[in-house]
Amino acid sequence: MKKIFVLMNVVLFLGVLISCSKKQSKEELLEYKLIKSSDLFRQKEYADAMKVCKEVLEFDSKNIIALKRLGSIYYMSDMKDKAKEIWEKVLLLDPLDTEVKEILKTVKPDQKLKKR
Numbered sequence: 001m002k003k004i005f006v007l008m009n010v011v012l013f014l015g016v017l018i019s020c021s022k023k024q025s026k027e028e029l030l031e032y033k034l035i036k037s038s039d040l041f042r043q044k045e046y047a048d049a050m051k052v053c054k055e056v057l058e059f060d061s062k063n064i065i066a067l068k069r070l071g072s073i074y075y076m077s078d079m080k081d082k083a084k085e086i087w088e089k090v091l092l093l094d095p096l097d098t099e100v101k102e103i104l105k106t107v108k109p110d111q112k113l114k115k116r
Contacts, residue, residue, distance in 0.1 A: 030056055034065050046073050062093050068100065080107055 040049035050073045056066040074083035
């Protein structure tokens with residue numbers, strides 16, 4: 001009986017270790033993807049940067065860094081309405097984000113082309 005109890009504790013401990021290592025590797029993967037998206041953004045490869053940010057958001061839909069960067073990507077891609085929508089989502093998650101508050105003060109809606 002004592003051997004079964006010890007064996008169960010070992011199995012439980014190993015399960016916890018495996019779970020922790022998976023969580024750590026997920027965090028490392030997200031960190032890698034955030035760095036990659038930053039590099040792509042700086043290289044003005046907006047489509048690729050957008051793809052990587054969306055991959056991060058698939059894992060963590062409330063990742064502030066990925067959302068802020070995605071807003072910037074939309075802005076630089078002349079999709080200001082979409083950028084504003086994303087940045088407003090950031091403020092819902094973090095109402096004290098002064099950087100996004102300041103950005104939103106300067107964003108104007110997409111201008112529609114006038115028909116002649």
